[in-house]
Amino acid sequence: MGVKGKITAAQLYAVFFVSILSSVFTSLSSEAQGSSSANRILNVFPFLIWASLAAVPIFLIIGKNTDQTLMSRCETLSPFLSKTAAALYAAAALWYASLGLSRFGLFMQTELFPNKNVRLLILIFSAAAAYTASKGLETLGRTGLLFFILLAAGILVITGASIKYFDFAELPPLFPTDIKGLFFGGFVTLTKSAEILSLYVLSPCVKNHGKKHYAFWVLCFSLTVCVMFTVIAGVTGAFGERQTFQFYTLTSVAELGVLERLDELLSGLWLLCAFLKTSFFIFLSEKCLRTSFYRTTKKLPFFVLGAAVFLLYLPVSVSEKAYKLAADPLFNGPIFIVLVLIFPTVVYFLSKRKADRRKT
């Protein structure tokens, strides 16, 4: 018998995979803070360490049975804290949604519709994402799994179609020259994986969720990123490093029979990923607010949040510079550390201490 409102761990991590991969591959080369191709490939190793570190407070908070949320832990300390946390995480989800949307908007503005105003399209996009979010977690989970299959097929096709241009001579020497930069790069990749925030809220909605699922996802994701950046480096070489969207450059090189340019198709695939990402964050934001502030089952809050994402997108998308400022790891990094590591850890220990005191 199915449980309404629940998804499987595979569905959740498929959503993560699609959503995060869209951020990583659509990230501007300038966002990498001047790191080399070699660092981008090797980034996955420190990413593994960072992701493991991030998992510690997550699994402490959600407990052995993964039936706890951060808000429920906060509730044991103080109802006000629970409401504050809900508002904080809802706002963060909106911020990450708008960042993803801005990145996608910038991509549209630069590559798809140069010299055209894409705001109306982004508004339609936000409304569509809000509508999808209103369909619920089950819909998002199922859609995520289908998009994952599509994305995997797309990556395979693009890799296969560009592999004939792969040249080992173009690969940078894989020696980590800048260890600090390497770790920072891994951390930047982790901050782009803001979807893991949702584990603090959605864990009770995931069936049979466990650490092994998280570990498997981190490994698969790292491997994919590593392979793709290797292919990008091997195919586009130094030329690729100068491009705004490296993955897009790779697909413009790829050829498949009569289809001479796969970049146009890839933009469609990216759209699907960005669509899922925006929907997921809108859903997450609404979920945070619903548990603490209201109980309505109406769809209006989703559309209000969709509008909020669009409004946040507007100032960020004014220019590439504005986006870079908003997406700066020096700004987003501390927010991420507070939301994923510090705040949950503090809440966990305080709630544990309170529980221990009650026992004694």
Place this chain on the structure above:
Amino acid sequence: MQTQTLSGDCKQDAQRIRTLFGNADDLILKPLVINHFNAFGLYLDGLCDEERIIRAVTQPLTDPACFSSRAHTAKQILLTAYKGADVKTADTLSKTADGILAGNFIILLEGETNAFLFAAQGFPRMPVGQAQSEQNEFGGREGFNDTLKDNIALLRRKVNTPQLCIEQRTVGESCRAGVAVCYLAGKADAEMIVKVKKNLTAAKMDTLLGSGWLRPFLNGGNYSVFPATGITERPDVLAYKLSVGRIGILVDGSPFALIVPYLFTDYFHAPDDYVTGRVYAFFIRSLRLLCFLIALTLPAFFVAVCDFHPNMLPSEVMFKIASAEAQTPFPLALEAVAIHLIYEFVREAGLRMPKAAGHTVSIVGALVIGDAAVKAGLIAAPMLIVVAVTTVCSAVVSKLQDRLAVLRLLLIAAGALSGFFGIFLGLGLLTAEICSVSPYGVPLSAPLSPFEKRAFADGILRTGVSGSALQKPTAGDLKF
């Protein structure tokens, strides 16, 4: 009226029934004498087989040799005198009226407060013929007809096990129809059965003239593009679906059975899949899925590629398309929409017109669209090729043809306005829409998402036939 009981005065009761029917001329009242008792026989002219009434009911019942004592009249009518199989009783006026409407021959016996209903249906009915909407090459040919009893019999012949449960009820007010809920005990999920029955009970409708009328109620208030109920005209298809835990709904007056729950992958199945080899079955299923995608997106992609993304195709191909399009006065999107609308006109005309005239429409359509429009330079040949391919592909997935027609036009509009952006956004929304449907706890997108290994093996790849019925997951296994 529902609670008005019969008085036992057969003349008075007969008159009350007559009044209830508005003194209808086709309500026949026959005064009878059964074992010295006065009685009235009632039936609707045309709904009963008069010969059968005389042979099996009136003749034996009016034969004094059949009755030994006045005291046992009622019992004897039921158990000894009547030679037919089906006798029911009705104690109220409304039940008696329903019995008459169902084609029964009614006997009102003096002193009896129950009316006796003798099954003597003899209304004109369609013979069992070949399924028109679901052709197959190697399987059976039988299709359902318009009569519920015949359809139940056809199903019973396929599912010859006592586990086949058939529960009948009546739905509707003015135009009522018998509805039969069919399922295999032990295979169908109990919760689903309850939900289907609940939905049927909640189906408050004035008119029920076919199974399609029930679909909105069985979709569980879901207004998705793709419904959660399937439809079939073939008893073998329904039998197979029942064997994997689905529930069938047959409606009197309709040759189409409804199937709940229905999966999106079911649209790409055909009875022949289990007759041909597994590899070929998988190939042909994939082909059907590809046809669906082509029928849905090809015109939109064509418009988007030509208007927004010309770099995608080799320059020689693009040049040929561009030179052909340059000859026409209309924008590409308008051309695409217009030609699809014309196609829909022709299709609709072909469906609604008398068969003899249908060919004329096809010829005129082919000549006007296919030849004259291109020669006149109104429509470019590449667009015509695209529409032709789309049409052929949509015919492959005929059950989705109506939905494809609308979605295709929407995607053409999206592609014309914003290229791949619009198309992919539309497809994203459509995917989410498909994934959101699950009124019986079984998602329309199963077994792909959520993934169910055994169901995937049969629903997508097609497992072997030997022993597969025992291994196949039922609809209940797909509940997530």
